[in-house]
Amino acid sequence: MKLTELEFYLEDFLLACQSKNLSPKTLSSYEQSLRLFLAYLKGEHDIEDVQRVKAGHIRQYVAYLQERGKYTVVNREFSKTMNHPQNRRDFKKTVSNVTINNYVRNIKVFFNWLQQEGELHRNPVLNIKQIKTERRQKAGINQEEFNHLLSQFDYTKFHGYRNKVITMILQDTGMRIGECLALEVESIDFKHRMILVTKTKGRKERYVYFSQVMARELKHYLTFKDRYTETQLLFPTTRNTLLSIQSFEKQLKQAGEQIGLKIHPHQIRNNFARHYLLNGGDFYTLSRILGHSSVTVTEQAYMDLTREEIGKKYQQHSPLSKWGVKH
Known part of the structure; x- marks a missing residue:
């Protein structure tokens, strides 16, 4: 079947992204969101040529998503008969502004690439802005809750003790769960208390650091691990295979439910960042530890400390208190 002009450019764009060694997750996000946008252009505006796309079409697409809701735009019409999106509980449920902004960002990347390739006379995304979103307060976990969570794991069994140590190391280092589960024993440097993380989101190796408390536990x-497994993986299954993210997430969730705590691995990473900053850490170092692409990303992600936490931090640094001004 012959490709339309826009479909040809999309295939070319995806090949260019692959050559940059982008992660499968990023490639999938580009492909899914852009194919939906191309299907919208064809279905609603009968547009298949790149030069006909205007800024107004992108703004109308955003309004279309806001109005119509989830799963109302499909890449291929026959997928409706196969996947039956109308039977989903969240069919036509409001698409979040965060999701729409991700779509808009991907559309902008695509058209900016087309401009760099010299395929555009006029770039339709130049003046496209993202939707303003309300920042959600990241839920913190206090020391009592964390200790209570750890106590839910059965330390006498390998998988229970393994899950406890994973939870501890996430809180101590700020690693992503996927990075953590891919670690091998030889990645640990006990002398300098640091771990080389190789399977990273941005494909750039980095070091994370752990405390004396974590060193003893590790x-x-x-x-303990050597009695049950024969693999270089640091946190394997009892069958010496890689523990999946989904499996650990499920086990962590179950542990949290036992004490009425909603918990997810990324929450623990956020909690590490929160307490690192509250204990006097700086954004630049935190950005390096977390493996963010820039300090700006870190600042945007973790500027939302609670009023109470900001108040406590202020009391430690009040200029008047430091000066000891008498009244």
């Missing part, structure tokens, strides 16, 4: 865990 050494004890490695002795």
Whole structure:
């Protein structure tokens, strides 16, 4: 079947992204969101040529998503008969502004690439702005809740003790769960208390650091692990295979439910960042530890400390208190 002009350019764009060694997750996000946008252009405006796309079409697409809701735009019409999106509980449910902004960002990347390739006379995304979103307060986990969570794991069983140590190391290092589960024993440097993370989101190796408390726990865990497994993986299954993210998320969720705590691995990463900053850490170092692409990304993600936490931090740094001004 012959490709339309826009479909040809999309295929070319995806090949260019692959050559840059972008992650499968990023490639999938580009392909899914852009195919939906192309289907909208064809279905609603009968547009298949790149030069006919205007800024107004993108703004109308945003309004269309806001009005119509989830799963109302499909890449291929026959997929409706196969997947039956209308039977989903969240069919036509409002698409979040965060999701729409992701779509808009991907559309902008695509058209900016077309401009760089010299295929555009006029770039329709030049003046397209993202939707303003309300920042949600990231839920913190206090020391009591964290200790209570750890106590839900059965330390006498390998998988229980393993899950406890994973939870501890996420809180101590700020690693992503996928990075953590891919670690091998030889990645740990006990002398300098640091771990080389190789399977990263941006494909750039980096070091994370762990405390003396974590060092003692890790050494004890490695002795325990050697009795049950024969693999270089740091946190394997009992069958010596890679523990999946979904499996750990499920086990962590179950542990949290036992104490009435909604918990997810990324929450623990956020909690690490929160307490790192509250304990006097700086954004630049935190950005390096978290593996963010820039300090700006880190600042945008973690500027939303609660009023109470900001108040406590202020009391430690009040100029008047430091000066000891008498009244």
